[in-house]
Amino acid sequence: MNLKQTAIIIVISLCLGTTAQAADHWRQNDARQAVKELGSNLKKALKQAMKEGGPAKAIAVCNEKALRIADKISLERGWRIGRTSLKYRNPANAPDAWERSVLLQFARRRAAGENPANMEFSEIVKKNGRQEFRYMKAIPTAAICLKCHGRHIAPAIEDEIHKLYPDDLATGFKLGDIRGAFTITEPISTP
Ligand code: HEC
Numbered sequence: 001m002n003l004k005q006t007a008i009i010i011v012i013s014l015c016l017g018t019t020a021q022a023a024d025h026w027r028q029n030d031a032r033q034a035v036k037e038l039g040s041n042l043k044k045a046l047k048q049a050m051k052e053g054g055p056a057k058a059i060a061v062c063n064e065k066a067l068r069i070a071d072k073i074s075l076e077r078g079w080r081i082g083r084t085s086l087k088y089r090n091p092a093n094a095p096d097a098w099e100r101s102v103l104l105q106f107a108r109r110r111a112a113g114e115n116p117a118n119m120e121f122s123e124i125v126k127k128n129g130r131q132e133f134r135y136m137k138a139i140p141t142a143a144i145c146l147k148c149h150g151r152h153i154a155p156a157i158e159d160e161i162h163k164l165y166p167d168d169l170a171t172g173f174k175l176g177d178i179r180g181a182f183t184i185t186e187p188i189s190t191p
Pocket residue numbers: 043046055056057058059060062063064083084085087088089090091093139140141142144145146147148149161170179180181
């Protein structure tokens with residue numbers, strides 16, 4: 001290969017690299033936006049339910065409403081979107097191998113002093129020969145969360161949670177701990 005050919009190849013690969021980076025950047029922005037929407041809708045719904053019917057009513061928000069809000073976004077965009085955690089309440093939210101490694105990465109970053117409010121990670125991964133864009137955003141534990149995920153949970157709420165989730169792992173959290181993460185999987189269609 002002569003110098004000119006090499007130069008052309010370098011320019012082409014640089015251009016392709018930049019285009020891929022731009023696509024990732026906008027995928028990441030979209031994912032960030034969706035998670036923000038989901039997070040603030042959930043918090044709003046939780047606060048309202050707590051005001052109207054106390055934590056017993058709010059259990060349904062963190063449970064059913066979260067799923068419905070996530071489902072709506074998934075349907076609109078063709079993504080899978082959900083919540084996961086190393087210490088999960090619903091086994092259906094257990095992390096897969098990729099999610100688990102990102103949650104462990106978040107825990108290390110937190111231990112090194114990073115603020116969980118801005119913690120995120122994305123990557124393009126290959127699954128069964130297809131590419132997927134995967135994104136996760138840490139969910140910090142706020143004061144309102146402690147009523148159902150904290151160290152001291154009122155007996156009435158504890159009973160209710162225990163009935164619905166006999167194998168619950170999602171208690172003992174403190175303010176500012178990483179409670180879990182939003183997780184998005186977006187299939188990438190290749191031409
Ligand atoms: C009124 C009780 C209640 C409150 C308050 C509450 N949660 Fe939950 N949370 C639940 C229940 C019940 C589930 C199980 C949901 C399901 O079945 O998917 C859950 C599940 C979750 C999950 C999914 C992973 C898992 O453990 O299954 C995350 C993440 C989560 N909650 C974060 C939060 C955060 C952050 C807050 C505060 C902003 C909060 N929760 C407040 C009851 C509550």
